[in-house]
Amino acid sequence: MSQKHMHPGVFDLKSQLDTGKISRREFIRYAALLGVSVTAASQMAGLTWPGRAFAGSVKRGGSVKVSAPIERVTHPSQISWIAPSNQIRQVAEYLTYTDADNVTHPYLLKNWEASDDLLTWTLNLRQGVLFNNGDEFTSDDVVFTMNQWLDKDVGSSMLGLMKSYLDPTDIEKVGKYQVKLHLKRAEIAIPEHLFHYPALVMNSRTFEGDFIKQPHGTGPFTVEMFREGERCVLKARKDYWKKGVDGKSLPYLDSVQFINLGTELAPQIAALQSGDVDSMDMSDLPGPQAFKALKDNPEVKVMGIPTNSARVLRMRVDVKPWDDNRVRQAIKLCQHREKILGLAYYGEGLIGQDVHVSPMHPEYCEIDTPKYDPERARQLLKEAGYPDGLEVDLNVGSGWNEIVRYAEILKEDAKPAGLTVNIKTMPNSQYWEKWTEVGLGVTVWAHRPLGTMVLNLAYIADDEGKPVPWNETNWSDKEFGELLEQANGTLDIEKRRQIFCKLEKIQQDRGSIGIPFWINQWMICRKRVENLNAHPTMYMYFDDVWLKS
Amino acid sequence: MAKFIIRRFFLMILTMLLVSMAVFLITEASPGNVARNVLGGFITPEQEKSFLNQMGLDEPILVRYLYWLVGSDWRAERKIGLDLERVTSKEGFQEWWAVKEDGSLVRWKMQGEDLIATERGPQGKISTHTDNERWTTNEQGESFFWGINDQNQAVKWEKGKKKEAWRFVQGTGWMKSSGAPTEYIPIKKGFVRGDPGISLRTGRPVSKSLGVRLRNSLVLAGSAFVIIMPIALFLGIVAGLKEGSLLDRGLSIPGMMFSVIPEFVTGIFLILILSQWLGLVPGATVFGEKAPWTRPDMLVLPVLTLALIELGYILRITRASMAEVMQHSFVRTAFLKGLPYWQVIFKHAVRNALIAPITVIMLHINWMMSGIVIVEVVFGYPGLGKYLLDSALYKDVAALEAGAMIMVLIAVGTQLIADIVYTFLNPRIRYT
Numbered sequence: 001m002s003q004k005h006m007h008p009g010v011f012d013l014k015s016q017l018d019t020g021k022i023s024r025r026e027f028i029r030y031a032a033l034l035g036v037s038v039t040a041a042s043q044m045a046g047l048t049w050p051g052r053a054f055a056g057s058v059k060r061g062g063s064v065k066v067s068a069p070i071e072r073v074t075h076p077s078q079i080s081w082i083a084p085s086n087q088i089r090q091v092a093e094y095l096t097y098t099d100a101d102n103v104t105h106p107y108l109l110k111n112w113e114a115s116d117d118l119l120t121w122t123l124n125l126r127q128g129v130l131f132n133n134g135d136e137f138t139s140d141d142v143v144f145t146m147n148q149w150l151d152k153d154v155g156s157s158m159l160g161l162m163k164s165y166l167d168p169t170d171i172e173k174v175g176k177y178q179v180k181l182h183l184k185r186a187e188i189a190i191p192e193h194l195f196h197y198p199a200l201v202m203n204s205r206t207f208e209g210d211f212i213k214q215p216h217g218t219g220p221f222t223v224e225m226f227r228e229g230e231r232c233v234l235k236a237r238k239d240y241w242k243k244g245v246d247g248k249s250l251p252y253l254d255s256v257q258f259i260n261l262g263t264e265l266a267p268q269i270a271a272l273q274s275g276d277v278d279s280m281d282m283s284d285l286p287g288p289q290a291f292k293a294l295k296d297n298p299e300v301k302v303m304g305i306p307t308n309s310a311r312v313l314r315m316r317v318d319v320k321p322w323d324d325n326r327v328r329q330a331i332k333l334c335q336h337r338e339k340i341l342g343l344a345y346y347g348e349g350l351i352g353q354d355v356h357v358s359p360m361h362p363e364y365c366e367i368d369t370p371k372y373d374p375e376r377a378r379q380l381l382k383e384a385g386y387p388d389g390l391e392v393d394l395n396v397g398s399g400w401n402e403i404v405r406y407a408e409i410l411k412e413d414a415k416p417a418g419l420t421v422n423i424k425t426m427p428n429s430q431y432w433e434k435w436t437e438v439g440l441g442v443t444v445w446a447h448r449p450l451g452t453m454v455l456n457l458a459y460i461a462d463d464e465g466k467p468v469p470w471n472e473t474n475w476s477d478k479e480f481g482e483l484l485e486q487a488n489g490t491l492d493i494e495k496r497r498q499i500f501c502k503l504e505k506i507q508q509d510r511g512s513i514g515i516p517f518w519i520n521q522w523m524i525c526r527k528r529v530e531n532l533n534a535h536p537t538m539y540m541y542f543d544d545v546w547l548k549s
Numbered sequence: 550m551a552k553f554i555i556r557r558f559f560l561m562i563l564t565m566l567l568v569s570m571a572v573f574l575i576t577e578a579s580p581g582n583v584a585r586n587v588l589g590g591f592i593t594p595e596q597e598k599s600f601l602n603q604m605g606l607d608e609p610i611l612v613r614y615l616y617w618l619v620g621s622d623w624r625a626e627r628k629i630g631l632d633l634e635r636v637t638s639k640e641g642f643q644e645w646w647a648v649k650e651d652g653s654l655v656r657w658k659m660q661g662e663d664l665i666a667t668e669r670g671p672q673g674k675i676s677t678h679t680d681n682e683r684w685t686t687n688e689q690g691e692s693f694f695w696g697i698n699d700q701n702q703a704v705k706w707e708k709g710k711k712k713e714a715w716r717f718v719q720g721t722g723w724m725k726s727s728g729a730p731t732e733y734i735p736i737k738k739g740f741v742r743g744d745p746g747i748s749l750r751t752g753r754p755v756s757k758s759l760g761v762r763l764r765n766s767l768v769l770a771g772s773a774f775v776i777i778m779p780i781a782l783f784l785g786i787v788a789g790l791k792e793g794s795l796l797d798r799g800l801s802i803p804g805m806m807f808s809v810i811p812e813f814v815t816g817i818f819l820i821l822i823l824s825q826w827l828g829l830v831p832g833a834t835v836f837g838e839k840a841p842w843t844r845p846d847m848l849v850l851p852v853l854t855l856a857l858i859e860l861g862y863i864l865r866i867t868r869a870s871m872a873e874v875m876q877h878s879f880v881r882t883a884f885l886k887g888l889p890y891w892q893v894i895f896k897h898a899v900r901n902a903l904i905a906p907i908t909v910i911m912l913h914i915n916w917m918m919s920g921i922v923i924v925e926v927v928f929g930y931p932g933l934g935k936y937l938l939d940s941a942l943y944k945d946v947a948a949l950e951a952g953a954m955i956m957v958l959i960a961v962g963t964q965l966i967a968d969i970v971y972t973f974l975n976p977r978i979r980y981t
Contacts, residue, residue: 080589
């Protein structure tokens with residue numbers, strides 16, 4: 001891309017980089033967000049982008065077995081959890097790719113450009129990409145797929161993500177390989193949203209609502225067999241557009257097999273140890289237990305990675321007693337953070353500060369970590385009108401071990417403050433049915449690469465003042481909302497960070513959540529599997545995985 | 550005897566009917582939200598409503614039960630005015646098509662304002678054409694049409710001013726169109742006509758996934774049964790004969806020990822010892838494309854776990870029953886008659902003592918087929934119990950109903966076998 005097409009924000013970023021205000025990694029991330037290719041950005045940043053280096057040459061052929069839940073997939077846009085997307089992702093692809101360092105690259109896109117006001121996004125498609133049924137990938141497919149996301153009858157979680165800034169009529173097909181998005185409000189995270197797990201691009205000519213019947217994607221594998229609850233077999237295709245280091249089409253593997261061993265960890269660990277499977281889908285497994293069980297096994301690689309994923313203690317602010325900020329502050333003060341991280345997650349993570357912005361987020365502004373202070377909590381409860389203490393129900397899904405342990409520690413540590421916490425456990429599926437309705441609960445929040453992304457999803461109200469769909473605490477704050485709106489349209493990383501300092505302060509002082517820690521995640525596989533890398537989203541990619549003999 | 554079996558048969562039909570109603574009611578009353586189970590917790594209320602409408606889940610419970618029991622195709626046929634036919638595509642998917650007046654198969658979809666008919670020729674050749682003659686106009690000037698779409702649903706499409714919306718039309722781009730589907734009837738044949746329906750959890754016919762699970766459970770329960778029963782009965786009889794002896798104690802105490810240790814403890818210890826330390830057998834059941842019997846090494850631990858629990862249980866019941874029978878006067882009489890020892894034991898004592906164990910064993914077959922969820926979970930065994938548990942948590946009515954019906958069949962079947970075996974054990978028992 002020539003310099004004159006470059007977003008002016010990129011030059012601001014460059015000067016910030018030169019004056020040392022932002023790190024190289026941040027520069028690359030933000031330049032990439034604004035449509036500069038990562039290679040160009042790393043050259044500007046004075047870095048050379050390392051290609052993937054291999055010790056020796058890669059070996060082609062072979063098959064990998066992965067233990068994973070094989071869940072219902074009919075419409076890719078309807079995929080409601082990571083695990084099913086890990087299978088379909090090998091067959092269909094995204095427009096963008098956010099890597100493990102949270103830098104977003106073009107994928108099915110050749111590149112993208114954003115207008116100065118971040119209201120118009122031009123997406124240029126990669127040319128010459130073929131679906132596995134021989135159809136060419138064009139802008140029709142992009143428009144069709146986006147339309148599926150935005151159709152309420154489809155039921156995609158992309159709708160909740162995008163509807164505040166994009167209507168179906170805002171998508172313009174400019175040419176065979178170009179699509180323009182005319183946003184209703186400025187949004188910086190478009191490339192990240194295009195990598196959300198249901199955002200797989202479908203073939204507009206053949207798709208009829210059931211991907212397994214017409215499994216036509218642009219990805220490296222084709223569906224050989226898909227049997228829910230049993231297994232899923234994927235076979236390599238010959239004409240995939242990405243090339244391997246040997247100059248021939250990827251993938252290196254002949255096939256990938258996903259086998260359903262249930263959602264319990266023990267049999268999956270046993271199968272991995274005996275070599276009956278090569279890897280496991282970690283997206284719905286207790287990571288720390290798997291890490292503990294396998295880290296010393298010489299046959300197994302355990303790769304950890306910090307994430308922006310948290311277990312959020314959330315309080316519905318329109319339900320008594322959580323409508324009183326003093327009560328919310330009181331329970332937050334009862335969190336002994338080091339103890340919680342140590343006991344609930346084996347210390348494998350970072351300490352949180354009750355703000356939904358992680359130290360790994362680019363905009364993170366350093367903020368004090370509140371101390372465990374039951375005396376102050378008792379005082380606050382007294383002020384709020386509970387001099388004799390308070391009894392509350394804490395809803396937790398029993399499938400998340402670290403959440404149950406977190407709840408138990410909180411229960412013990414809240415006693416000195418006069419706060420009696422009754423833990424109410426339920427199956428995870430039941431928790432998901434009422435995650436937005438319970439007064440006090442602990443919700444799993446997935447990793448998101450940008451700080452603005454979660455805040456826009458969960459802590460604002462819509463134009464009519466109603467909380468947005470994912471706002472599980474019904475908390476909204478006029479000042480917070482305005483600042484966030486401002487942050488959404490602010491490119492300058494330093495200015496953004498300054499806004500985030502205020503945002504974080506507000507959320508810590510009068511917000512509706514407690515976040516004691518940020519979790520690490522792991523990718524686990526047998527030693528013979530090369531190039532299967534950990535990703536904070538728990539996405540698995542098999543396009544350039546190969547097997548050592 | 551024939552009369553007895555026929556009576557049992559009708560009783561079974563009645564039981565199945567009652568159980569199916571109960572399962573429907575319990576699933577209905579249990580907490581949970583199907584739309585959120587399928588689409589995730591992050592959907593908007595409009596999406597939820599639309600989903601329930603499309604799946605026919607917003608109908609009254611009675612209607613849904615009737616559809617499940619006797620099918621909904623007859624109702625759809627009446628609405629559409631054409632016969633419907635279920636065909637299996639060459640990829641093995643079930644598809645419903647309407648049979649046109651000339652005998653060819655047809656489905657419809659809306660593109661903008663136009664109704665597009667997809668026709669399927671005799672060799673499976675697909676052709677499409679615009680089919681706008683089929684609209685019916687009511688007195689308000691609104692058009693509607695009942696047809697069948699590519700999702701196996703009977704659909705009512707409506708056209709009218711009120712339905713205006715922007716829609717993307719393939720090849721044309723964005724168009725303001727005034728047509729939209731408003732009502733759905735998912736088409737099914739109904740349980741009594743051999744179609745257990747579509748599972749909400751997998752989105753596929755229940756019969757497909759249930760079959761594999763049933764087979765797996767039969768293999769597990771069958772292997773365990775074959776191993777446990779002869780051993781448990783033999784040891785139980787031996788222990789019962791010498792009540793209070795060293796042999797009796799030596800068998801009863803370990804038996805009791807293993808039957809009171811929970812199966813997940815036994816299972817985990819067996820994995821640790823036999824798989825992790827000694828490396829003799831795999832600790833998990835990874836069958837992949839193969840059937841369980843092709844990997845007998847993987848069956849060892851689950852079967853052993855089951856055997857340890859069941860063995861003690863059956864052994865103790867047989868022992869108690871045997872010991873009691875040995876006290877009876879007819880045994881004493883037989884001895885006094887001078888009959889040889891083993892003849893007394895096998896001809897008189899054992900036959901009477903077996904009635905209680907047989908009852909328990911037959912009841913346990915039921916339990917081993919679907920009640921051993923914990924054993925299945927510990928070893929990752931793809932069995933029927935885990936399938937039913939998952940379905941229950943998901944509120945997947947069709948799968949639960951099918952599973953429950955199979956369990957009723959097994960329960961009634963095993964009871965029938967038990968009743969017949971009783972007549973052999975005790976000739977005084979007669980059924981009329």
